[in-house]
Amino acid sequence: MVTRYVVSPWGGRRAHRDITSALRAAAARGRAALIEIAPGRYEEALTVRGEVRLVATEGPGTVVVSRPRGAVLDTFGSVHVQGLTLTGRDADVVGCHAGTLTLEHTEIRAHNGVGLHARPNTSVTLRDSVVLHGRTLFTGAGGLVERCRFTAAADNAIAVIEGAHVAVRDSRIEDSRIHGVRVSDARAEVTGCELTGTGEAALMADARAELTVANCVITAVHGEGIMFVEQSRGSVDDTRVTDARHGIAATTGADPVVRRCVLTDCRDTGIIVQSAARGRFEDCLVVDAGNVAVFSTEGGAPEVHGGRIAGGNVGIAVTDGARGRFAGIGIADLTGTALRVWDGSRGVFEHIRVDRCPSGLDTRGDGGTTADLADVAFRDFAITAVTALGHTRITLKDVSAERGVVGFGAGEEAQLFVHDSGVTAVRVGGAVAYGTARLVARNLTVNGSEGTGLSGANSAYLDVADSEFSDCATAGAIFADECAGRLVDCAVSGTRGAGVLHNGRVDLVSLRTSLTVLKETVRTVEPTPTIITYDGPVFHGPVSHAQFAWNNDNVVQQQTEEDGPRT
Numbered sequence: 001m002v003t004r005y006v007v008s009p010w011g012g013r014r015a016h017r018d019i020t021s022a023l024r025a026a027a028a029r030g031r032a033a034l035i036e037i038a039p040g041r042y043e044e045a046l047t048v049r050g051e052v053r054l055v056a057t058e059g060p061g062t063v064v065v066s067r068p069r070g071a072v073l074d075t076f077g078s079v080h081v082q083g084l085t086l087t088g089r090d091a092d093v094v095g096c097h098a099g100t101l102t103l104e105h106t107e108i109r110a111h112n113g114v115g116l117h118a119r120p121n122t123s124v125t126l127r128d129s130v131v132l133h134g135r136t137l138f139t140g141a142g143g144l145v146e147r148c149r150f151t152a153a154a155d156n157a158i159a160v161i162e163g164a165h166v167a168v169r170d171s172r173i174e175d176s177r178i179h180g181v182r183v184s185d186a187r188a189e190v191t192g193c194e195l196t197g198t199g200e201a202a203l204m205a206d207a208r209a210e211l212t213v214a215n216c217v218i219t220a221v222h223g224e225g226i227m228f229v230e231q232s233r234g235s236v237d238d239t240r241v242t243d244a245r246h247g248i249a250a251t252t253g254a255d256p257v258v259r260r261c262v263l264t265d266c267r268d269t270g271i272i273v274q275s276a277a278r279g280r281f282e283d284c285l286v287v288d289a290g291n292v293a294v295f296s297t298e299g300g301a302p303e304v305h306g307g308r309i310a311g312g313n314v315g316i317a318v319t320d321g322a323r324g325r326f327a328g329i330g331i332a333d334l335t336g337t338a339l340r341v342w343d344g345s346r347g348v349f350e351h352i353r354v355d356r357c358p359s360g361l362d363t364r365g366d367g368g369t370t371a372d373l374a375d376v377a378f379r380d381f382a383i384t385a386v387t388a389l390g391h392t393r394i395t396l397k398d399v400s401a402e403r404g405v406v407g408f409g410a411g412e413e414a415q416l417f418v419h420d421s422g423v424t425a426v427r428v429g430g431a432v433a434y435g436t437a438r439l440v441a442r443n444l445t446v447n448g449s450e451g452t453g454l455s456g457a458n459s460a461y462l463d464v465a466d467s468e469f470s471d472c473a474t475a476g477a478i479f480a481d482e483c484a485g486r487l488v489d490c491a492v493s494g495t496r497g498a499g500v501l502h503n504g505r506v507d508l509v510s511l512r513t514s515l516t517v518l519k520e521t522v523r524t525v526e527p528t529p530t531i532i533t534y535d536g537p538v539f540h541g542p543v544s545h546a547q548f549a550w551n552n553d554n555v556v557q558q559q560t561e562e563d564g565p566r567t
Helices: 019-029
Strands: 003-007 033-037 040-043 047-055 063-066 074-082 084-089 092-105 107-111 114-118 123-127 130-133 135-140 142-146 148-149 158-161 163-170 172-174 181-184 187-189 192-195 203-206 210-214 217-219 224-228 233-237 240-242 245-251 255-259 262-264 269-274 280-297 301-321 323-327 330-332 337-342 345-355 361-362 370-379 386-388 393-410 415-433 438-447 452-456 461-465 468-470 475-479 484-490 491-492 498-502 506-509 517-519 558-560 564-566
Touching: 003 019, 019 033, 019 047, 063 074, 063 255, 063 301, 074 084, 084 092, 092 107, 107 114, 114 123, 114 130, 130 330, 135 142, 158 163, 181 187, 187 506, 203 210, 210 224, 224 233, 233 564, 245 255, 245 280, 269 301, 280 323, 323 564, 337 345, 337 370, 361 370, 361 393, 370 386, 415 461, 438 452, 452 468, 475 491, 498 506
Parallel strands: 003 033, 033 047, 040 063, 047 074, 063 084, 074 092, 084 107, 092 114, 092 123, 107 130, 114 135, 123 142, 130 148, 135 158, 142 163, 148 172, 158 181, 163 187, 172 192, 181 203, 187 210, 192 217, 203 224, 210 233, 217 240, 224 245, 233 255, 240 262, 245 269, 255 280, 262 280, 269 280, 280 301, 301 323, 301 330, 301 337, 323 345, 330 345, 337 361, 345 370, 361 386, 370 393, 386 393, 393 415, 415 438, 415 452, 438 461, 438 468, 452 475, 461 484, 468 491, 475 498, 484 506, 498 517
Antiparallel strands: 558 564
16 A cells, blocks of 8 residues: 655645655655655755655646755655656766666756766666756666657766666757767667757767667757767668768777668768778668768778668768678769779679769779679769779679760779670760770670770770770770770771771771771870860870870970970
């Protein structure tokens, strides 16, 4: 049977003037107690033992229990608090030291301290309540937070540490100085919550934590929307992040699974994976990322399947010794490059569609920098669909480039391998190699180029077999300067331009064409130099007695009476 006690600051028949006296009376009887508290302000510290229920009789906000300094409520047992406002400073305002504690329709005001502290081996439920300024801390405890609001925490709004296990549901966390929820060497589930205005990551998992996030909205945070570090694990489902520095980040060995999330207007990246982190990302949408939509760097290794990237600068970038596998993604309307692989990294791209981006893929770096593309389509690109530079290697299988300037290009000392791929309706060239680059193509088709189908310059080497170049305005193929190579079982067709213009360094094996095949010294500049802004040679007709220079920071022009200007 529950014994009832009444507390009123004005006294009355069988009423206690303060809560502490009612608690002493209940402890003396040693039975379950219901303590009903009349409206008023009570300056006292409460220590509750046993099975006790504290209730504000006139509802939330009518009873204020406070102290200028120190703890306000310490519990040992099975305690239920309903409708009270608890105010303290420089201490744990509410502490659960043993047993269970439930707070409903309660407001905790913690000035310069911890609002609620659930200590090891306890269990705390916080429901329909408000915590102002202070941190809610679960240390090795169990916890449930439902329909609560956490405002202006001077630290983390909710910290789940040292083996604790807490569920946070349908709550709002705003303006925390550090994190909204931090999980460290513990487990937490955050579901249906709204987080805004945090100083650092809204949700943080560290020290091998396990964090599960679902159906949350994160807005206007100064750091990351969600961050996994230090070998943390977990999942993020159906969550939206808007206006964060990074939407979702994984670093230092973390490995999250992220599904069906929307990341919009992120100031730097939508998704970033680095420092030996991994992660699987499925069917996510990244819109208008300030720098890179999906970024793998410094040893990161994500897998990204499905989803879309729309707007922003760079679509997918793999840099600084990172790797990544990307499949089934649509990319559109960027201001920069859709795909980028730089500096000792490896990117694998399958079933990708790129529309209306200036560049499709660019690579640069050492010989360990590789990109493999299969079933990839580039459409309406302003510059080049594929560009390989440095010592990098690109392999294309079933790749198409349609409506742009240059289809596939390799420069400097790069290697480009093309299989079963095609280029349509480009303004300058289908496939281009220059510098000392190597281009190997099998079953390449180029149709409707306003310039050339295939061109090589400088000391590049082109090995092309079983390929066809049709309706190219200038020539099916041009080999200039010291460029060498071979055409095996290739065809040039159409009614415009020449068939092949070459320098005598190319083996023409089983070439089929009704157009002109001309052997002469071919160089890559007209007598009157033309400034070219692309990465490869541009031909508008046969040229001779000239040289081009690409990718030079400094250009020196000399003129002789015999040759005219050289650039």
